[in-house]
Amino acid sequence: MTDNSIVWGVIGCGDVVEVKGGPGFQKCDNSKLLAVMRRNKDLAEDFAKRHNVPLWYDDADQLLANPEINAVYIATPPSTHLEYALKALDAGKHVYVEKPMVLSNAEAEELIKAVDKSNTKLVVAHYRRFLPMYKQVKNLIDTDAIGAIKFVDLRFLQPFDFNSKATWRLDKDVSGGGYFHDIAPHQIDLMYHFFGAYNAAKGIAVNQSKINNVDDTVSGIISFENGIQFRGLWSFAIPKGLQEDRCVIYGENGTIEFSFYEEQVFLKSKTMERTFGFKNPTDIQRPMIQETVNYFLEKRSNPCPVEDGALVTRLIEEFTK
Numbered sequence: 001m002t003d004n005s006i007v008w009g010v011i012g013c014g015d016v017v018e019v020k021g022g023p024g025f026q027k028c029d030n031s032k033l034l035a036v037m038r039r040n041k042d043l044a045e046d047f048a049k050r051h052n053v054p055l056w057y058d059d060a061d062q063l064l065a066n067p068e069i070n071a072v073y074i075a076t077p078p079s080t081h082l083e084y085a086l087k088a089l090d091a092g093k094h095v096y097v098e099k100p101m102v103l104s105n106a107e108a109e110e111l112i113k114a115v116d117k118s119n120t121k122l123v124v125a126h127y128r129r130f131l132p133m134y135k136q137v138k139n140l141i142d143t144d145a146i147g148a149i150k151f152v153d154l155r156f157l158q159p160f161d162f163n164s165k166a167t168w169r170l171d172k173d174v175s176g177g178g179y180f181h182d183i184a185p186h187q188i189d190l191m192y193h194f195f196g197a198y199n200a201a202k203g204i205a206v207n208q209s210k211i212n213n214v215d216d217t218v219s220g221i222i223s224f225e226n227g228i229q230f231r232g233l234w235s236f237a238i239p240k241g242l243q244e245d246r247c248v249i250y251g252e253n254g255t256i257e258f259s260f261y262e263e264q265v266f267l268k269s270k271t272m273e274r275t276f277g278f279k280n281p282t283d284i285q286r287p288m289i290q291e292t293v294n295y296f297l298e299k300r301s302n303p304c305p306v307e308d309g310a311l312v313t314r315l316i317e318e319f320t321k
Contacts, residue, residue, distance in 0.1 A: 006094070006293045009035040009069040011060050011084050012076035013047045016098065022051060024286035025073065031293045037063045060084060064091040071296055073125075074098060078181070079174045082107045085122065089114050094296045095122040096289070099185040101309030103176045105317055108310035115306045121296055124309035126189040127288035133278040134190060136265055137249075137256060141194055146251030146269050149195070154187060154232040156260065157244040160211055170212050177320055178214030179236040180205070184319075187232070187247075187260060188312050189304075194249075195224045203319030209237035220319035232319075 008025045010017055013036040025033040033053050038044035041058035048056035057063045064072070064087055071094040074084045082102045088095045101124045102108050115122045128134050141149060158179075168174045169182050192198070203220035207213070216237040222230040238244075245259040254269030263278040281287070291303040 004297070005030045005032060006071045006296050007069050008033045008071050008073055009037065009063045009066065009093075010073045010075060011037045011063060011088075012074065012080075013038050013044060014075065017073070017075045018047070022047075023283040024289040026051070027283065027286055028290040028293050030297060031289065034069055035063050035066060060087065064088060064093065070094060071096065077168045077174045078103055078176055082111055085111055086114055089118040089120055089122070092120055094120045096125055096292050097122065097309075098125050099189070099309070100176060100181055100313065100316065101185075101306070102313060105310070105314055108306075108313045112306050112310060121302070122306050123292045123295060123302060124304040124306065124312075125285065125288065126186060126193075126304045126308070126312075127285040128186050128190055129193050129304060130287040130291055131278070131280055131284070133258065133263055133265060133276075133280070134193075136276050136278070137258060138194055140256050140265075140267060141249065144251075145254075145267060146249070146256060147253035148251060149228050150250045150252060151229040152191065152195075152231070152247065152249050154191075154230070154247045155244045156183065156187065156246075157233070157235045157238040157242060159240045159243060160209065160216070160237045170214055172214050175214075176316070177205075178212070178216060180215065180218045180234050180320065181316060183236075184218070184232075184234055184316065185312050188315050189308065191222065191230055192308065192311055192315075195226065195228050195230070197225045198222045198315075199225050201315055201318040205320040208235075211237060215320060218319050220315070222315065 025031055035055035036044055036048050036053050037057040037060050039058055044056040072088040074097040078100050081097055085095050085097050169179055175181050200223040205215040205218045207215050208217045218234045220232045245261055249256040257266040265276040267274045294300045295302050
């Protein structure tokens with residue numbers, strides 16, 4: 001370990017690390033992936049060998065005890081995020097933690113206190129902030145491409161099998177409460193990233209389909225301090241053929257429209273109509289990982305601090321309580 005590089009250990013090397021995150025730790029500047037951990041040692045070893053990672057463990061404490069590792073990526077299901085984050089901070093490691101950061105406001109407050117007391121740093125993995133598509137949306141907002149923003153309408157409606165690979169998402173004790181708790185944090189974080197602090201939020205969550213024991217339909221409204229109003233509707237049990245993935249930002253002179261799983265932004269204003277196209281990297285977290293590495297090396301400010309993760313947690317509770 002040197003002062004000029006971040007040496008990573010990964011706790012939890014499942015599907016998210018396989019494609020979205022893992023390769024980024026090896027491709028970023030001043031970054032090295034030294035070790036991975038998974039409770040199933042055979043799967044940990046398989047991941048490590050396929051990705052040329054030198055070390056693998058089946059015990060997180062062993063990984064955290066490695067003195068060469070100075071930063072940890074926590075990519076386990078949400079129910080263990082707080083536990084591993086606290087252990088990593090206590091071990092003197094920087095932390096990059098998956099979303100949702102934690103399961104509740106109480107856990108968020110505990111983590112904030114731990115970060116404040118620690119000599120190390122924590123970043124929440126809201127990686128969409130640094131994808132070119134969302135940077136373009138923010139630039140259009142910040143440069144008044146459609147004038148003063150008035151309100152935002154988000155509709156994310158998907159059939160039940162939209163995201164059915166990981167069944168833990170349907171276990172409230174593990175995920176926090178279904179697909180909404182897995183998908184919506186990125187979207188809610190973007191709204192905060194675009195529009196800033198809020199002063200009021202309310203929502204309703206129901207289990208319309210009764211397919212399982214978690215709420216599958218959530219509606220929420222946010223009043224931002226700058227007067228912008230947000231309305232969101234999420235469903236994860238909509239009949240096939242009725243699915244929708246659409247966010248529209250309305251300004252006094254036009255609209256900015258995009259979806260979360262396509263790579264286009266549509267601008268319509270009084271003076272022009274334009275489509276912006278993008279191509280995300282396969283290892284989609286790489287831009288965020290680079291910004292995180294730079295922050296850990298004191299080359300920039302925190303790209304997504306624990307307080308931002310706590311804000312998203314509060315909004316999720318407002319929408320679903």
